[in-house]
Amino acid sequence: MRTFTVNGHPVSVDVPDEMPLLWVLRDELGLTGTKYGCGESVCGICTVQLDGRPALACATAVAAADGKNVTTIEGIATDPNGDPVPAARAVQDAWRRLDVVQCGYCQSGQIVAAVSLLQTNPRPSDADIDAAMSGTICRCATFVRIRAAIHEAAKVLAA
Amino acid sequence: MRAPGATGNDAGTLPAAGVCAGTVDRRHFLKAAGMLTLAVCLGSAGRPAAAAADSTAPDVGPVVFAPNAFVRIGTDSSVTVIADHLETGQGVFTGLATLLAEELDADWNDVHVEGAPADVARYADPATGIQGTVGGTSMASAYLPMRVAGATARALLVAAAAQQWQVPPESITVMNGLVSHPPSGRRTRFGALTAMAARLAPPAKVALKDPAQFRLIGNPWLRRKDSHAKTNGSALFTQDLKLPGMLVALAAHPPRFGGTVKHVDAAAARAVDGVVDVVQFAGGPHHSGGVAVLARNTWVAQRGRDALVIEWDESQAARPDSTQILAHYRILAQSPGVLARSIGDVSAVPIDETTLLESQFEVPYLAHAAMEPMNCLVQLTDSGVSIWNGEQLQTPDQAAVAALIGIKPEQVQITQLYAGGSFGRRANPHSDYLLEAVSIARAAAAQGQRVPIKLVWTRADDMRGGYYRPAFVHRIRALLAPDGTLAAWQQRIVGQSVMTGSPLQASRVSDGIDHSSIEGAAEPYEIPNLRIELTTAKDVAVPVQWWRSGGHSHTAFATECMLDELAAAAGADPYAFRRVLLGRHPRQLAVLDLVAARAGWSTPLAPGPNGERRGRGLALHESFGTCVAQVAEISIAAGGKLQVERVVCAVDCGIAINPNVVTAQMQGGIGYGLDAALYGAITITDGVVDQSDFDHYPPLRIHQMPSVEVHIVPSREPPTGVGESGTPPIAPALTNAIYNATGQRIRRLPIADQLAAYPAKA
Numbered sequence: 031m032r033t034f035t036v037n038g039h040p041v042s043v044d045v046p047d048e049m050p051l052l053w054v055l056r057d058e059l060g061l062t063g064t065k066y067g068c069g070e071s072v073c074g075i076c077t078v079q080l081d082g083r084p085a086l087a088c089a090t091a092v093a094a095a096d097g098k099n100v101t102t103i104e105g106i107a108t109d110p111n112g113d114p115v116p117a118a119r120a121v122q123d124a125w126r127r128l129d130v131v132q133c134g135y136c137q138s139g140q141i142v143a144a145v146s147l148l149q150t151n152p153r154p155s156d157a158d159i160d161a162a163m164s165g166t167i168c169r170c171a172t173f174v175r176i177r178a179a180i181h182e183a184a185k186v187l188a189a
Numbered sequence: 190m191r192a193p194g195a196t197g198n199d200a201g202t203l204p205a206a207g208v209c210a211g212t213v214d215r216r217h218f219l220k221a222a223g224m225l226t227l228a229v230c231l232g233s234a235g236r237p238a239a240a241a242a243d244s245t246a247p248d249v250g251p252v253v254f255a256p257n258a259f260v261r262i263g264t265d266s267s268v269t270v271i272a273d274h275l276e277t278g279q280g281v282f283t284g285l286a287t288l289l290a291e292e293l294d295a296d297w298n299d300v301h302v303e304g305a306p307a308d309v310a311r312y313a314d315p316a317t318g319i320q321g322t323v324g325g326t327s328m329a330s331a332y333l334p335m336r337v338a339g340a341t342a343r344a345l346l347v348a349a350a351a352q353q354w355q356v357p358p359e360s361i362t363v364m365n366g367l368v369s370h371p372p373s374g375r376r377t378r379f380g381a382l383t384a385m386a387a388r389l390a391p392p393a394k395v396a397l398k399d400p401a402q403f404r405l406i407g408n409p410w411l412r413r414k415d416s417h418a419k420t421n422g423s424a425l426f427t428q429d430l431k432l433p434g435m436l437v438a439l440a441a442h443p444p445r446f447g448g449t450v451k452h453v454d455a456a457a458a459r460a461v462d463g464v465v466d467v468v469q470f471a472g473g474p475h476h477s478g479g480v481a482v483l484a485r486n487t488w489v490a491q492r493g494r495d496a497l498v499i500e501w502d503e504s505q506a507a508r509p510d511s512t513q514i515l516a517h518y519r520i521l522a523q524s525p526g527v528l529a530r531s532i533g534d535v536s537a538v539p540i541d542e543t544t545l546l547e548s549q550f551e552v553p554y555l556a557h558a559a560m561e562p563m564n565c566l567v568q569l570t571d572s573g574v575s576i577w578n579g580e581q582l583q584t585p586d587q588a589a590v591a592a593l594i595g596i597k598p599e600q601v602q603i604t605q606l607y608a609g610g611s612f613g614r615r616a617n618p619h620s621d622y623l624l625e626a627v628s629i630a631r632a633a634a635a636q637g638q639r640v641p642i643k644l645v646w647t648r649a650d651d652m653r654g655g656y657y658r659p660a661f662v663h664r665i666r667a668l669l670a671p672d673g674t675l676a677a678w679q680q681r682i683v684g685q686s687v688m689t690g691s692p693l694q695a696s697r698v699s700d701g702i703d704h705s706s707i708e709g710a711a712e713p714y715e716i717p718n719l720r721i722e723l724t725t726a727k728d729v730a731v732p733v734q735w736w737r738s739g740g741h742s743h744t745a746f747a748t749e750c751m752l753d754e755l756a757a758a759a760g761a762d763p764y765a766f767r768r769v770l771l772g773r774h775p776r777q778l779a780v781l782d783l784v785a786a787r788a789g790w791s792t793p794l795a796p797g798p799n800g801e802r803r804g805r806g807l808a809l810h811e812s813f814g815t816c817v818a819q820v821a822e823i824s825i826a827a828g829g830k831l832q833v834e835r836v837v838c839a840v841d842c843g844i845a846i847n848p849n850v851v852t853a854q855m856q857g858g859i860g861y862g863l864d865a866a867l868y869g870a871i872t873i874t875d876g877v878v879d880q881s882d883f884d885h886y887p888p889l890r891i892h893q894m895p896s897v898e899v900h901i902v903p904s905r906e907p908p909t910g911v912g913e914s915g916t917p918p919i920a921p922a923l924t925n926a927i928y929n930a931t932g933q934r935i936r937r938l939p940i941a942d943q944l945a946a947y948p949a950k951a
Contacts, residue, residue, distance in 0.1 A: 053488035062429035063422020103422035133278030134419030135609025160892035171860020173894035
């Protein structure tokens, strides 16, 4: 039995220790916003936050989440107290203003990665964005708008 | 909380936001079936989320006004547009909604979109006669019908208001979802009129707006209808759907196409905690058979599959080898093919060795590698079969599934979900992954597991599952006239036919010519003497299908590279050389001129720092009625590291229904084509596909994406598609830029490691 929080809510799961968090979230907890793309830590689209830092859910055994706080796309905009998370709101708003999404399948991972970047680096340069986002692929190649939306969210946060 | 083998979780088990996104409550599911929608679960806001519909979809509310197959208007004034095409990122939901809402004069904020069920009688694409989303036809085909659907609904609402207020209908105006009678100051929203409108007979004819009156069509500020759901995790893809009792199936496929199961030892797989069953399923001529492991958790199913011990019968398996295939094509390209297109007489042009150019271009097999690997959810029912899928080819898929299990096509119900990319793959000409899912569901039912089955392919299954963009060899001989203009062009094209045996064969293959193999060759240029020959390679046992932009994905490369070589041989500027050939094609010429102007073509590129080489390349290509020109600017560092810095793109797609979507599709099409040009190649050795993951089939990443500037040619011509047309020009624009920077011609894709190490420029 492993116990951790997901989006602020305590959960306990009785699954094998090595089950990746990805499949615990998706198939056991019904949180399907976190997507499966490769299962091999190559595509990055299953990015979630583990104690506030970006982590690949496919490469995180559920045992490694024990006692930690997991944040997924479903809960990233609101903190456990129900208050808005400024970086996440800014990123989601910018994503919508700039119409970043196409097929949308990778965008949960893109957004979680972008929020994580802005939470540690509120005014990232293009090089910072490359470093933080190059692990998360997008086959629709929405990269031009991902970059623009991160810059826009940073501006909003600074205002 | 639950063991992997436990039953599926119920909505609300976990008090986290949006926790039940993938779970169907049976009560809602059954209720939904009659409404042609799928209520998936009660989300955190207590609101049912429809399949492939935006998360801001209206609360239930009785639907009283559904004047045609494309729109429903609720008493709450919500406008639900029924989209008969697959939303796979290309923005078709938004485009269809824009057309309908324009003529309805709806408030854009009231408009929601829902995927249509499979129903060819109501939703056939006039361009193909089937329901499906292929060939960039969606917006061109929908331009009038969706507007008529909106205008009809509007006329009925106006008639209802006129009756209710006892005023002449001509005195009523509609704007932003508000129906008004200015003389009396009366006004109301759609909802209050729906009951009466539903009882009126629709007018036989409706007037459509003049484009000058458009407020939504062409409006760059409209935003996508799927944006909200795709930024909060609530958008539902096939991968996300979970039905009561559903089992996930992970299948072991034969390592070579055509292999079958000789013997399976499933003891270890069955011993994996949580594995529910193991079933052997039959394949067919175009889809694989194999052994599937069923479990409630995808990871458990995969562990079970990995524990299978299977002996394959490969006596009938094919052993194609991509290196040998290309070598064979090179030989075939030495001999004449079937004449596919001819203008003038190339043999009558005197050959002068000084002005004869001959080049050969090669492109590899390509995987689509959509972000969401193929998957499909199937439930056998008493009346047939129900399928939930990001469904791209409804009518042929219904027919194929019906034929497999001996029922009628209309007994195959398909619920539309969002697709996590496709690039053509989900529209398989032989319904491969759907047939596999149905085969597994039948095998499972035969073993007592008559439950919904969701087939899930892993990344490796997807990459090795076949149906690639075929490899092609183009051999082009061209002659320049003494004045440096293009006098003759002979192009031999060798490769497999995609359309033969596909549902589109009747319209795309004639007299032995698969027109998708040659589409776009030497076009749209005016060449006085032209000869296009096709050799269709037969007996090549590699499953192939269309890939974003179809044949244009390779004909544009060969054509635009060759033009660049000819311009260089003629001592002409590549832009000026193309201008001459487009003299009688004003639309295409305007696109070329626009891209040249915006790219600053006449101004030399600034030199790069530290001896870095820089170059600029141009390409233009028309596909599916949309003309796109691109200028790529690149840099090559000492040592050969290539960076595409900037791409300027001009596009003429007729009326740009959603300029914002057009721009996005050009950006995305460029990124998709760039990735293929740089690294994309599926290779096959002794029948086994060499690539199985993104390490060996590298996707483009953000740091490799150039800045992209898109310029749309203003137009009042009918709209054409934009999902495909951004891709073809980028590969030749890039290789032409490499030539401009280094003098090296790249004639074989991908570029991969062909760039020789360049010493720093003096």
